[in-house]
Amino acid sequence: MTRVIVADDQALVREGIRTLLEVAGIEVVAEAEDGAQAVAVIEEHAPEVALMDLRMPRHDGIWALEQLREQGTAVPVLVLTTFDDDQLVLRALRAGARGYLLKDVTIARLAHAVGVLADGGTLMSPSVTDSLLRALRDGTAEREVQEAPLQALTVREIEVLRLVAEGCSNREIAEVLHLAEGTVKNHLSVILQKTGSRDRTSAVLRALREGLLG
Structure with a gap:
């Protein structure tokens, strides 16, 4: 429970x-x-x-x-x-x-x-x-102060981040993409580094702001 x-x-x-x-x-x-x-x-x-x-x-x-x-x-x-x-x-x-x-x-x-x-x-x-x-x-949302330059994400990393934005857990992402849960965690670690984000939510916000998630 x-x-x-x-x-x-x-x-x-x-x-x-x-x-x-x-x-x-x-x-x-x-x-x-x-x-x-x-x-x-x-x-x-x-x-x-x-x-x-x-x-x-x-x-x-x-x-x-x-x-x-x-x-x-x-x-x-x-x-x-x-x-x-x-x-x-x-x-x-x-x-x-x-x-x-x-x-x-x-x-x-x-x-x-x-x-x-x-x-x-x-x-x-x-x-x-x-x-x-x-x-x-529309540009009404304020950007983070001193935002780090965005490094290019791979197709797989964008797929993972899109599923994060949809509310999927690591286990659910692994099931959807047919990956090991450890592999998903590795992808997320790289995504946080590339987007200069402290957590998953910040990474999703950055990706949305950059137009990466459609």
């Missing part, structure tokens, strides 16, 4: 998410009503995935993501929010979010997303991906 925490400032929303996740066989080990509490319960319970709203009082979800990154906490964070603002999406992803879903998602989709992140994957809802692509295409 996958262990998660839920951070949202509305008690009714937290209770609803808890009930739905437990029906899907996912254990909610703790709840938080703002970013500071979220960081605290993540440190205490070490969940496999953290579900986090962005707009919370006092310390919001972006603050929590930045704190977790500074502390080196490796728990993957799935942003679950009602907002699909382009810049908010980018801020969350750059702060370390591994997934981004809107709250109108179905329980099946939410449970799937939790599983993807627990397995090391990334995932964004189609509407968020479309919004992000539009922002990148």
Whole structure:
């Protein structure tokens, strides 16, 4: 049973998410009503995935993501929010979010997303991906400061990165491309180096910005 925490400032929303996740066989080990509490319960319970709203009082979800990154906490964070603002999406992803879903998602989709992140994957809802692509295409999305020159990716590396963008875990990428999981990990290491990225999400953002994923 996958262990998660839920951070949202509305008690009714937290209770609803808890009930739905437990029906899907996912254990909610703790709840938080703002970013500071979220960081605290993540440190205490070490969940496999953290579900986090962005707009919370006092310390919001972006603050929590930045704190977790500074502390080196490796728990993957799935942003679950009602907002699909382009810049908010980018801020969350750059702060370390591994997934981004809107709250109108179905329980099946939410449970799937939790599983993807627990397995090391990334995932964004189609509407968020479309919004992000539009922002990148229109030039409204800010670039990373002092971005390193992009080294050419091979066809196979682009295939791997495209599957990462679709939310596939290393195991799923290996199955789709008929590769060993270790080979996928090697490809990802090279991709991070070539794109000058600190993680999978940053690599996907760079590839989208450069127009490599279509």
